[in-house]
Amino acid sequence: MSRHIFLFFAIGLLFGIFDVCNIIVAAKWTSTFSKFDSLPNKDSQHGFDRNSLRCNFAQDFSTEEIVRNAVRREAFIDYVLNAEGKFHQPWIAYHPISGMTFDGHIIDPKTGELLAGGLHNFSSPAKDSQHLSLLALVLDGNSRAIKFFNSSMNGLSSIKTIQLQAIQLLTLKINALEQWNASYPGYGGHLPWYTHSPSGLLMPVSDWSNPFRVPALDNGEFYWGLFAVHVALMKSSLSETAILAHRYWRYLQLMEATAATIFLTDEGTTRWVSFVANTSAFPQKDNYYGTGTFGDPFEGELFTWILYWFAPWNKLNQSRNALWKHKLAALQPTHYESPGVNGTVQRGYWYSSHEMWKILMLPYSEIPLISRLFANGEGARAMHSTNNHAPGLYACVNDVTNGSTTIPDYISFTGIPSLAMQPLNSSWRFDVVTPYAAFPMLLFNETAGLAWYHNMLLPNRMQGPYGSSESINVNGTEFSPILTWDAKFLVPLSLMGGPQHLITNGLQQRNLYQSFITVATQYYHDKFGHHPLGDNLIPSLPNDTIPQAIMPIFTSCM
Numbered sequence: 001m002s003r004h005i006f007l008f009f010a011i012g013l014l015f016g017i018f019d020v021c022n023i024i025v026a027a028k029w030t031s032t033f034s035k036f037d038s039l040p041n042k043d044s045q046h047g048f049d050r051n052s053l054r055c056n057f058a059q060d061f062s063t064e065e066i067v068r069n070a071v072r073r074e075a076f077i078d079y080v081l082n083a084e085g086k087f088h089q090p091w092i093a094y095h096p097i098s099g100m101t102f103d104g105h106i107i108d109p110k111t112g113e114l115l116a117g118g119l120h121n122f123s124s125p126a127k128d129s130q131h132l133s134l135l136a137l138v139l140d141g142n143s144r145a146i147k148f149f150n151s152s153m154n155g156l157s158s159i160k161t162i163q164l165q166a167i168q169l170l171t172l173k174i175n176a177l178e179q180w181n182a183s184y185p186g187y188g189g190h191l192p193w194y195t196h197s198p199s200g201l202l203m204p205v206s207d208w209s210n211p212f213r214v215p216a217l218d219n220g221e222f223y224w225g226l227f228a229v230h231v232a233l234m235k236s237s238l239s240e241t242a243i244l245a246h247r248y249w250r251y252l253q254l255m256e257a258t259a260a261t262i263f264l265t266d267e268g269t270t271r272w273v274s275f276v277a278n279t280s281a282f283p284q285k286d287n288y289y290g291t292g293t294f295g296d297p298f299e300g301e302l303f304t305w306i307l308y309w310f311a312p313w314n315k316l317n318q319s320r321n322a323l324w325k326h327k328l329a330a331l332q333p334t335h336y337e338s339p340g341v342n343g344t345v346q347r348g349y350w351y352s353s354h355e356m357w358k359i360l361m362l363p364y365s366e367i368p369l370i371s372r373l374f375a376n377g378e379g380a381r382a383m384h385s386t387n388n389h390a391p392g393l394y395a396c397v398n399d400v401t402n403g404s405t406t407i408p409d410y411i412s413f414t415g416i417p418s419l420a421m422q423p424l425n426s427s428w429r430f431d432v433v434t435p436y437a438a439f440p441m442l443l444f445n446e447t448a449g450l451a452w453y454h455n456m457l458l459p460n461r462m463q464g465p466y467g468s469s470e471s472i473n474v475n476g477t478e479f480s481p482i483l484t485w486d487a488k489f490l491v492p493l494s495l496m497g498g499p500q501h502l503i504t505n506g507l508q509q510r511n512l513y514q515s516f517i518t519v520a521t522q523y524y525h526d527k528f529g530h531h532p533l534g535d536n537l538i539p540s541l542p543n544d545t546i547p548q549a550i551m552p553i554f555t556s557c558m
Contacts, residue, residue, distance in 0.1 A: 053082055053083065055112070055553070055556075056460060056463045056553060056557060057079045057083070057463070058076075058454055058457035059458060059548070061454060063451050063454065063541060066447070066451050066454055067447055067448075073450060076450065077144070077450070077495060078147060080453075080467075080491070080495070081144055081147040081492055082147065082148075083463065083467035084467040084468065084488055084489070085147070085149065085151025085152050085467075086151055086152065086465065086467055087152075087466050087467055088134075088148070088149065088151070088152040091119065092105050093488075094131065094169070095196050095200055097176075097196075097200030098172055098176035098201070098202060099171075099175075099176060100128060100172075100173060100194075101127040101485060102119060102121060102123055102127075103120035103122055103485065104120050104482055104484035105118050105119050105120060105483050106118030106119075106120075106405050106407075106482050106483075107464065107466070107481045107483060108405070109401070109405060109461075109479075109481040111554055111556045112461070112464030112465050112466070112556045113465060115405055115481075118405065120484075124191070124192075124193045124194070124215075125190070125218045125219050125221065125222030126217075126218040126221045127486075128173070128191075128222055128225060129218075129221035129222045129224065130493060131169075131225070131485070132170075132222075132226055132228065132229050133228055133361075133493055133498065134489070134493065134496075135169055135170055135229060135232075136225070136228040136229045136232040136499055136502055137232070137496050137497075137502070138162060139163055139166055139167070139229075139233065139238075139241070140232045140236075140502060141163075144492070145496045146162055148496070149162050149165070160238075164238070164240070167240050167244065170229060170244060170248075171244060174247045174248060176202055177251055178247070179201060179202070180201075180202045181251075181254065183202075184204070184280070185279075185280065185282050186277075186278055186280060186281050187262075187279060188255065188257075188258025188261065189251060189254035190222075190255060190262065191218070192204045192209075192212070192213060193208045193215075193218075204279075211275055212275065212277075212279050213275055214262065214273070214274050214276060215272065216270055216272045216273070216300070216303045217272060217299060217300045217302075219255070220300065220301075220302035220304075220306060221302055221357065223252070223255055223302070223303075223306055224362065224499070225361075226252055227252060227503055228502040228503050228506070229248055230245055230249055230252060231502045231505050231506040231509075232502055233245035233248060235505075255306070258283045259303075259306050259307055259310060259311065260307060260310070260316075261283045261285055262274050262276075262288050263303070263307070264311055265291070268316075268319070268322050268326075269292030269293050269294055269326075270293065270307065271288070271290040271291065272295060273290060274288045274290050275288065275289045275290045276288060294326040294327045296327075296330055297327055297330045297331040298349065298357070299355060299356075299357035302357070302358050302362065304323055304324075304327070305362070305516070307320075307323060308320050308324075308519070309512060309515070324519060324522075324523050328526060328527060331346065331524070331526075332527070333345075333346065333528055334346075334418075335534065336379075336380035336384070336419060336537060338387060338537075341383075341535040341537060343376045343379065343535045343537040344373065344528065344531075344532075344534050345376050345377040345419060345537070346373055346374070346377060346528075347419055348377075348415060348416070348419055349415075349420060349422060350396070350412065350413060350414060350415035350416075350422055351381070351394075351416035351417075351419040352394060352395045352412075352414055352437075353393065353395035353438070354395050356377075356439075359374055359443060360439070360440070360490070360494065360498040360499075361500065361503065362503060363500050363501075363503065363504045363507075363516065364520060365500070366517070367517060367520055367521050369525065369529060370520065370524050372533060372536070373524070374444065375444040375445070375537075376533065376536065376537040377440075378443075378445065378537075379536070379537025379538050379540075380416070380419060380537050381393060381416065381437075381440075382441065382448060382452060382540045382541070383537065383540045384416045384418075384419075385452075386541070386542065386543055387540075388430075390544065391433065391456070391474055391542060391545050391546045392452065392455060392456040392472075393433060394414040394415050394416070394430070394432075394433060394434075395414065395434050395436060395437035396411060396414060397410070397432065397436070397437075397486075397487060398410055398411070398471060398484065398487070399411050399471070400432055400471055400472060400473050400479050401479075401480065402478055405481055407482060411429050411432055413425075413427040414428065414429045414430070414432070430474075431473050431474055432471050432472070432473050432474070433456055433472065433474060434471040434472075434487060435453050435468050435491060436487045436490045436491055437452075439494040441539060443494050445538075445539050448539035448540075448541065449494070449539070452541075452542055453491060456546070458545060458546065459472055459476050459546045459548050459550075460552055460553045461479045461551045461552075461553070461554060462479065464556070464557060465554070465557065467483075467488060468487070468488065469481070469483075470482050471487070475546070475550075476546045476548065476551065479551065
């Protein structure tokens with residue numbers, strides 16, 4: 001089962017949401033590479049060769065350097081982008097024919113290399129949301145996105161060449177999506193968890209095929225990734241982008257036109273998992289069934305905006321404002337107290353970092369009240385770990401193993417109990433931390449976020465030939481031998497700033513930006529605007545470390 005299945009099945013128990021918690025073209029790419037000059041692999045400012053950077057480079061940096069030395073901090077970021085970019089390869093991160101993502105790949109726990117037969121040939125639209133965001137940022141000329149992408153191209157690295165490869169991947173993706181819609185029109189362009197056929201075609205995975213189901217939450221994330229791509233294509237001056245932009249626009253329109261038919265109930269609630277009676281039938285209301293709720297105030301909110309703006313409200317006996325009115329019960333203030341400080345934060349479900357995905361995608365941080373609230377939340381996240389002598393941060397993640405390549409479980413019950421809706425019980429885990437849990441902190445305090453991220457990379461097997469590892473236990477004896485999109489890319493995406501500015505531009509072009517600001521401001525003001533937010537919670541730095549050398553370095557890194 002995936003991370004999203006565990007996460008949002010549990011959320012469903014509270015809110016009623018039963019959602020998921022996670023060759024010719026190659027020759028064509030090669031032919032385009034020779035047309036442009038390549039940039040040097042040697043970084044003259046930071047003094048390293050990108051192709052010979054050692055696996056465990058985090059051990060060459062101190063927390064002091066990352067916090068107080070801007071040049072060394074930027075060098076560390078460069079190294080991170082280069083290392084994590086090694087994941088972005090066909091048959092690891094994405095399919096070479098469809099361009100669509102794989103969930104990830106198991107690695108050999110001793111060598112760090114890919115394990116034969118370890119490909120996770122399944123994925124969800126949430127993974128493609130991340131990939132689409134990367135490709136959009138590459139087209140937009142984001143320097144950190146280009147550095148990340150360059151790492152997977154082995155030095156064929158002129159900016160135009162990188163952008164052309166991004167265009168090729170986007171072409172493969174839209175080909176696959178258009179073929180998906182032709183084969184399964186009953187999904188209305190939305191995706192369930194899917195797998196690839198031997199020929200590279202998308203198919204629903206078996207777990208989502210008996211009966212056929214489709215999740216709203218993952219498709220909310222997916223939609224905004226597509227949205228960012230469309231904006232980037234429209235902005236691009238490359239001649240190859242105009243027709244491609246139109247194809248993405250048509251796919252966005254398809255999802256907008258069918259979202260309410262598939263997911264909105266007669267009562268005005270949302271089916272967070274909608275059952276599809278006939279996947280070959282064109283979208284009609286009687287083809288979908290399942291109960292609904294008003295949903296969560298976390299990443300599920302990304303789909304609420306789609307319904308709010310694009311459902312045919314003039315034909316429905318409902319009010320779009322009810323979507324937000326009835327979500328207020330789940331939008332809860334709480335307080336984090338530490339010696340000398342007391343600040344207000346938004347209560348989480350587990351207070352796992354994974355719940356903060358919406359601030360990565362949409363421009364919530366442009367609203368001062370919300371920005372202060374979430375900055376406080378990341379301060380609380382850091383202070384909780386510091387005060388409890390935790391050497392890292394918590395997020396829902398694949399569990400560690402005792403050297404086995406079989407992942408024993410997915411850890412959902414992890415976070416900060418005092419700030420969570422879920423009561424503390426024996427299911428909670430505080431023995432495993434994950435580097436990707438730093439991603440929301442990076443959006444509000446990059447220096448502190450990097451300090452925590454670096455601290456979790458220090459143990460020997462937390463870095464390998466494909467960059468960071470998934471997770472590690474706090475005593476340094478076990479780690480999770482798997483590479484996944486969530487654990488590998490949310491940190492680089494945050495370092496790139498996320499797709500927020502592209503999505504903001506697109507909302508402005510469609511005259512939706514002011515609606516977003518007005519509705520989101522009122523929504524949060526109703527719960528947080530009537531009382532002071534208390535102290536500013538500034539992220540503390542890690543004081544404790546995971547033992548570095550209990551597990552040896554990967555043999556491929558020696």
